[in-house]
Amino acid sequence: MLELHHVEKLFLGDKGIHDITITFQSGEIYGILGRNGSGKTTLLKCILGLLEVDKGQILLNGKPACEQLQDIAFASADGSSLPYMKGKEYGQFLAQYYPSFSMEDYLHFLNRFELDAQERIASLSKGGKMKIELAAAFAQHAKLILMDEPFTSLDMYAKEDCIHAVLEEVMEERILLISTHDIAEIETIADGCLVLENGRLAEVFTMDDLHEQGEDLKTRLAAYRPEKDKENRE
Numbered sequence: 001m002l003e004l005h006h007v008e009k010l011f012l013g014d015k016g017i018h019d020i021t022i023t024f025q026s027g028e029i030y031g032i033l034g035r036n037g038s039g040k041t042t043l044l045k046c047i048l049g050l051l052e053v054d055k056g057q058i059l060l061n062g063k064p065a066c067e068q069l070q071d072i073a074f075a076s077a078d079g080s081s082l083p084y085m086k087g088k089e090y091g092q093f094l095a096q097y098y099p100s101f102s103m104e105d106y107l108h109f110l111n112r113f114e115l116d117a118q119e120r121i122a123s124l125s126k127g128g129k130m131k132i133e134l135a136a137a138f139a140q141h142a143k144l145i146l147m148d149e150p151f152t153s154l155d156m157y158a159k160e161d162c163i164h165a166v167l168e169e170v171m172e173e174r175i176l177l178i179s180t181h182d183i184a185e186i187e188t189i190a191d192g193c194l195v196l197e198n199g200r201l202a203e204v205f206t207m208d209d210l211h212e213q214g215e216d217l218k219t220r221l222a223a224y225r226p227e228k229d230k231e232n233r234e
């Protein structure tokens, strides 16, 4: 279980995230949605301990998440891999740090994503770099997997592969949080979504509830379109 209690991280000018309280159960996939600048990446970085929170608590299975980094995987479109390494070397590097990292699984995912393990990461395309991140995140066998914009640079086939891999990797003891603007993809895989607006938790819903109400993500998110935009479209 991942619990966030009144989490706050503010940058200059009151930007960041304010008073976020939410709980995710193991076995769940949640989409983190919201307009540009709404706080999605900040939230993920706080959970990962890359940003120190100003207030609040983040607990993974009852203990501070920042003390369990071995159990948290992060795949980001910004790239956290080491570009001067070859794909295979990067896996060997990670295996030294994460006891649960499986080199066999990592190479399996590289192969599945049609990546050459001997190619230098720096020379890969944006989508190629994202695939390295995803392969590393899946191979870490972490209890919590955080993905920041995983679909953005993937082609349609790689998106499909990624979706299948995500679904295969979800297990009872694991939580996946995916920050994304790709609502078609997240609608396919998520159990639920949370929406951030100006750094605050605007709403949380399960996909079952959404569909029972006869809505889809696109219609639900239309409520967050700025008034000016709405007027221009009418």
Ligand SMILES: Nc1ncnc2c1ncn2[C@@H]1O[C@H](COP(=O)(O)OP(=O)(O)OP(=O)(O)O)[C@@H](O)[C@H]1O
Pocket: 011, 012, 015, 016, 034, 035, 036, 037, 038, 039, 040, 041, 042, 043
């Ligand atoms: N290191 C930082 N210093 C100052 N302000 C920051 C910093 N990081 C983020 N912010 C601000 O905090 C707010 C939330 O940013 P964040 O990157 O979390 O948004 P986001 O929802 O991930 O956006 P996007 O969809 O564009 O990726 C923005 O106003 C951003 O400018």
